[in-house]
Amino acid sequence: xxxxxxxxxxxxxxxxxxxxxxxxxxxxxxxxxxxxxxxxxxxxxxxxxxxxxxxxxxxxxxxxxxxxxxxxxxxxxxxxxxxxxxxxxxxxxxxxxxxxxxxxxxxxxxxxxxxxxxxxxxxxxxxxxxxxxxxxxxxxxxxxxxxxxxxxxxxxxxxxxxxxxxxxxxxxxxxxxxxxxxxxxxxxxxxxxxxxxxxxxxxxxxxxxxxxxxxxxxxxxxxxxxxxxxxxxxxxxxxxxxxxxxxxxxxxxxxxxxxxxxxxxxxxxxxx
Amino acid sequence: xxxxxxxxxxxxxxxxxxxxxxxxxxxxxxxxxxxxxxxxxxxxxxxxxxxxxxxxxxxxxxxxxxxxxxxxxxxxxxxxxxxxxxxxxxxxxxxxxxxxxxxxxxxxxxxxxxxxxxxxxxxxxxxxxxxxxxxxxxxxxxxxxxxxxxxxxxxxxxxxxxxxxxxxxxxxxxxxxxxxxxxxxxxxxxxxxxxxxxxxxxxxxxxxxxxxxxxxxxxxxxxxxxxxxxxxxxxxxxxxxxxxxxxxxxxxxxxxxxxxxxxxxxxxxxxx
DNA sequence: GACACCGTTCGACTATGCGGAACGCCAGGA
DNA sequence: TCCTGGCGTTCCGCATAGTCGAACGGTGTC
Numbered sequence: 001x002x003x004x005x006x007x008x009x010x011x012x013x014x015x016x017x018x019x020x021x022x023x024x025x026x027x028x029x030x031x032x033x034x035x036x037x038x039x040x041x042x043x044x045x046x047x048x049x050x051x052x053x054x055x056x057x058x059x060x061x062x063x064x065x066x067x068x069x070x071x072x073x074x075x076x077x078x079x080x081x082x083x084x085x086x087x088x089x090x091x092x093x094x095x096x097x098x099x100x101x102x103x104x105x106x107x108x109x110x111x112x113x114x115x116x117x118x119x120x121x122x123x124x125x126x127x128x129x130x131x132x133x134x135x136x137x138x139x140x141x142x143x144x145x146x147x148x149x150x151x152x153x154x155x156x157x158x159x160x161x162x163x164x165x166x167x168x169x170x171x172x173x174x175x176x177x178x179x180x181x182x183x184x185x186x187x188x189x190x191x192x193x194x195x196x197x198x199x200x201x202x203x204x205x206x207x208x209x210x211x212x213x214x215x216x217x218x219x220x221x222x223x224x225x226x227x228x229x230x231x232x233x234x235x236x237x238x239x240x241x242x243x244x245x246x247x248x249x250x251x252x253x254x255x256x257x258x259x260x261x262x263x264x265x266x267x268x269x270x271x272x
Numbered sequence: 273x274x275x276x277x278x279x280x281x282x283x284x285x286x287x288x289x290x291x292x293x294x295x296x297x298x299x300x301x302x303x304x305x306x307x308x309x310x311x312x313x314x315x316x317x318x319x320x321x322x323x324x325x326x327x328x329x330x331x332x333x334x335x336x337x338x339x340x341x342x343x344x345x346x347x348x349x350x351x352x353x354x355x356x357x358x359x360x361x362x363x364x365x366x367x368x369x370x371x372x373x374x375x376x377x378x379x380x381x382x383x384x385x386x387x388x389x390x391x392x393x394x395x396x397x398x399x400x401x402x403x404x405x406x407x408x409x410x411x412x413x414x415x416x417x418x419x420x421x422x423x424x425x426x427x428x429x430x431x432x433x434x435x436x437x438x439x440x441x442x443x444x445x446x447x448x449x450x451x452x453x454x455x456x457x458x459x460x461x462x463x464x465x466x467x468x469x470x471x472x473x474x475x476x477x478x479x480x481x482x483x484x485x486x487x488x489x490x491x492x493x494x495x496x497x498x499x500x501x502x503x504x505x506x507x508x509x510x511x512x513x514x515x516x517x518x519x520x521x522x523x524x525x526x527x528x529x530x531x532x533x534x535x536x537x538x539x540x541x542x543x544x
Numbered sequence: 545g546a547c548a549c550c551g552t553t554c555g556a557c558t559a560t561g562c563g564g565a566a567c568g569c570c571a572g573g574a
Numbered sequence: 575t576c577c578t579g580g581c582g583t584t585c586c587g588c589a590t591a592g593t594c595g596a597a598c599g600g601t602g603t604c
Contacts, residue, residue: 031300040370085368087404094423132359151366
């Protein structure tokens with residue numbers, strides 16, 4: 001009688017919120033979660049590793065890797081049973097990235113700023129509680145600790161670019177966003193709520209936001225909102241630089257004017 | 273008594289080949305097919321349009337858009353019931369694009385070539401029967417007919433970059449690839465088989481491949497293979513330019529040396 | 545050669561996804 | 575104001591597509 005049917009489906013923690021949501025296509029979400037497991041640090045993953053990261057049983061992972069490989073989103077790697085992302089994942093983003101025609105135009109200004117700050121300079125958009133880079137320029141000397149590049153994401157609350165986004169929102173948007181951060185990322189919110197409040201106050205005076213190693217120790221960043229795309233999304237510019245810990249006091253005075261000048265240049269080319 | 277159960281699941285043509293394949297996760301594949309419907313020309317799609325393009329019934333599409341929106345891959349657009357790609361689609365490609373560190377290094381050489389040819393210059397990798405751009409540079413004056421950019425795909429058989437890929441393959445790889453093209457894209461193969469054969473012969477003499485408007489009338493292109501990435505994938509360089517129809521005879525003599533010089537420069541930085 | 549680990553295959557079970565039909569909404573026209 | 579047509583979502587019974595424990599085969603190690 002202890003009917004085996006009681007085996008509860010091992011729901012990955014990430015989708016707990018959708019339990020009982022008949023509208024939510026679990027299989028689709030789980031499959032996409034496979035693709036999300038890969039990182040620059042772990043570009044090749046085995047079935048067992050994917051199973052561990054997603055919380056799915058091995059046979060399920062196996063079926064997904066089979067399907068995703070067939071569609072080009074994964075590529076089998078040697079030794080057998082290991083997978084890398086396939087070039088097809090880039091083609092998913094193409095229609096979106098092609099709609100950002102301004103990227104070509106503003107690159108020189110961003111490259112110049114990247115050289116000036118000896119770091120990386122990016123344009124980002126919001127995705128739920130994250131900022132996603134849609135364009136990135138790096139100075140030749142950038143330490144390759146974590147490579148900034150198109151598609152990189154950072155939590156809004158913990159970063160200068162995220163705080164600048166909040167600052168650039170309308171009051172209504174801002175209220176909704178802050179609430180979303182509080183509810184959906186309580187841990188990050190607890191850590192950074194104070195810095196966020198402070199950043200918003202500072203923004204009113206100075207026109208930019210900062211992060212002094214909030215995401216990663218020793219990495220300092222500045223950011224400022226630029227304007228709205230035709231699709232109404234808010235575009236934000238940042239400049240990130242390591243190695244200012246020894247002269248922290250010089251960081252803002254030196255770089256903030258450069259950032260703001262670049263932002264204005266970009267905004268000008270925008271409306272033009 | 274005409275039991276309704278006979279209702280055959282309306283299988284989208286794209287997955288006909290997987291009918292009865294228990295290993296293939298149809299729901300995942302269908303959901304991803306939704307994302308593939310978007311193009312630069314049609315960046316916003318309604319439920320009805322998605323249903324039409326995928327061949328799926330409206331309620332199914334609705335469930336997928338709900339799921340994909342929740343995950344950030346789609347963004348609801350106004351008026352209600354319309355969708356755009358969300359920034360999260362870019363984050364799927366990040367781990368892959370970050371692994372192409374060479375992009376930063378070779379950009380200047382590519383930009384120079386793009387200016388020289390008054391067109392676009394790209395680096396591409398193979399995805400099944402297509403080439404996918406992993407980096408693109410455009411001259412300022414590029415006619416924006418179809419915007420080359422990261423993630424853009426082109427069929428192998430119909431393009432210079434695809435033919436150059438074939439030329440750069442080992443004999444065993446080439447045999448397998450040509451067979452795959454014949455089987456999986458019979459229509460394209462029929463149209464371009466002769467040009468492919470010709471291109472391979474020409475490659476042995478000259479070291480590059482051409483396409484004189486094979487994909488789109490009036491668009492001429494050159495391409496040459498560069499070398500293997502650490503992951504063993506073959507990297508290929510192309511240069512595309514419109515507006516040479518009036519001086520077709522000048523196209524190759526003028527641009528081919530520039531392309532080859534750029535390719536060698538890139539290859540050098542590679543092995544270094 | 546035994547063992548440990550891993551990835552895939554098998555198969556029974558049923559929860560999950562499916563999709564026709566109904567519903568509610570909105571815009572345009574009479 | 576009331577139709578009408580088109581669209582997107584919701585509903586809900588059905589059965590199929592997904593699930594996952596267990597078994598299997600392959601590989602590397604001691």
